[in-house]
Amino acid sequence: MENRYTDKLKETLNSYHELSDSSLEILLQNCEISSHTAETYISRENKPDSSEYFLLEGILHSCHYSESGENITTGFYLPGTVITPHFARTIGGNSIYGLQFLTAGVAGSIPVTILDELRNRIEDIRIFGKKVVEEELTRSVRQNLSFRADSAKERLINLRSEYPNLENMVPHTAIASFLGITPVSFSRLRNTLAKKQHNFLSNDKRNPPLK
Amino acid sequence: MENRYTDKLKETLNSYHELSDSSLEILLQNCEISSHTAETYISRENKPDSSEYFLLEGILHSCHYSESGENITTGFYLPGTVITPHFARTIGGNSIYGLQFLTAGVAGSIPVTILDELRNRIEDIRIFGKKVVEEELTRSVRQNLSFRADSAKERLINLRSEYPNLENMVPHTAIASFLGITPVSFSRLRNTLAKKQHNFLSNDKRNPPLK
Numbered sequence A, B: 001m002e003n004r005y006t007d008k009l010k011e012t013l014n015s016y017h018e019l020s021d022s023s024l025e026i027l028l029q030n031c032e033i034s035s036h037t038a039e040t041y042i043s044r045e046n047k048p049d050s051s052e053y054f055l056l057e058g059i060l061h062s063c064h065y066s067e068s069g070e071n072i073t074t075g076f077y078l079p080g081t082v083i084t085p086h087f088a089r090t091i092g093g094n095s096i097y098g099l100q101f102l103t104a105g106v107a108g109s110i111p112v113t114i115l116d117e118l119r120n121r122i123e124d125i126r127i128f129g130k131k132v133v134e135e136e137l138t139r140s141v142r143q144n145l146s147f148r149a150d151s152a153k154e155r156l157i158n159l160r161s162e163y164p165n166l167e168n169m170v171p172h173t174a175i176a177s178f179l180g181i182t183p184v185s186f187s188r189l190r191n192t193l194a195k196k197q198h199n200f201l202s203n204d205k206r207n208p209p210l211k
Helices: A003-016 A021-029 A112-119 A124-150 A151-164 A172-179 A183-203 B003-018 B019-027 B112-121 B123-149 B154-160 B172-179 B182-205
Strands: A030-037 A041-043 A051-057 A059-067 A072-077 A098-101 A105-110 B032-036 B041-042 B052-056 B060-065 B071-077 B098-101 B107-111
Touching: A003 A021, A003 A051, A021 A112, A021 A124, A041 A072, A051 A112, A051 B060, A059 B123, A072 A172, A072 B123, A105 A112, A112 A124, A124 A151, A124 B060, A124 B071, A124 B123, A151 A172, A151 A183, A172 B003, B003 B019, B003 B052, B003 B107, B003 B123, B019 B041, B019 B112, B019 B123, B041 B052, B060 B112, B071 B172, B107 B112, B112 B123, B123 B154, B154 B172, B154 B182, B172 B182
Parallel strands: none
Antiparallel strands: A030 A105, A041 A098, A051 A105, A059 A072, A059 A098, B032 B107, B041 B098, B052 B107, B060 B071, B060 B098
16 A cells, blocks of 8 residues: 555544554555546445445545436545445445545545444444544534525535535536536526625725725 | 333333343433423524433424525424434534424433433443434435435335325425425325326236226
């Protein structure tokens, strides 16, 4: 395993819970690192999947093909995060959605059976797993609420706060799809928010325009 | 505490993980049981909440007031279930949505600080907590996917499978809101599905119509 990815993987794991050197070592020994080009799937809808994943570089989305053949984005993952745990995104061992790179990237994977065994046996890996599940539930509940209850404008503001700079990194069709609006509406919404931001800055007395 | 609710509470807790008699006893000692009429809130959006809840009788929904003052249903809870854990439905100790009874009902509550202390100290209560969080994440991920990716018809079919008979128990406005459609579209969708069911039964050769 290349050193730069070893360090990135350790950093990712430690960001959920500070792990001992021996726990990090055993996790790394069981991890496989792989590089992917944009549009590559690491898991496919309705196909067997038996791994947990760590995103080290690039951006992934979870996605689903609608009846009309449209690829709908249901979530985003940024580098340095653990992908939604296996038990929550599979039924009978098959993935309920696809996991696809939106940019070139690097992922770590570990067989779910091995990680489960380590979580049962080693205390700090158990706590790491608990933290991952709790963070994921918090994220899922908030995103679900925002998608159901907020206006498109509020949803975009939430997205920008949760995934800063995403609009400069992934196709806008994926973001529009995640927000549940058309690409044309998304483009209009961006313009509206940009104008508001411009007016806000122009009217801000603390920062008068240069003469 | 009335005996019938003690039994119902034990049954609810045991349905997530079989608990020892002493663990059940200590949980019951720290639980408060209260009866509520329909439309009562046990938790209000943006207000402090410091409890975990167990739904023993009746049906609850999580809900949010939209900008236009509409009460949007974001989830349902059936009797015998633990409500979404406190950490996932609060920010800074304030609830991110309301929890309101749609029917008359009974809930148990326990201070989150006490349950957290018990989870840290007692092994089977720790596993109970883990199971609750895992079930809730699975439910949240699947509902999020269905709401984003499925047609209204598929969403209604999923709802009927997850909450059987719900349409006979709660206001249809709440169900339409949860499905993200108008009450009129909901009524039409029910009629379409009822007709299909009728045609399916009439055409089913295994069950020929009586002569």
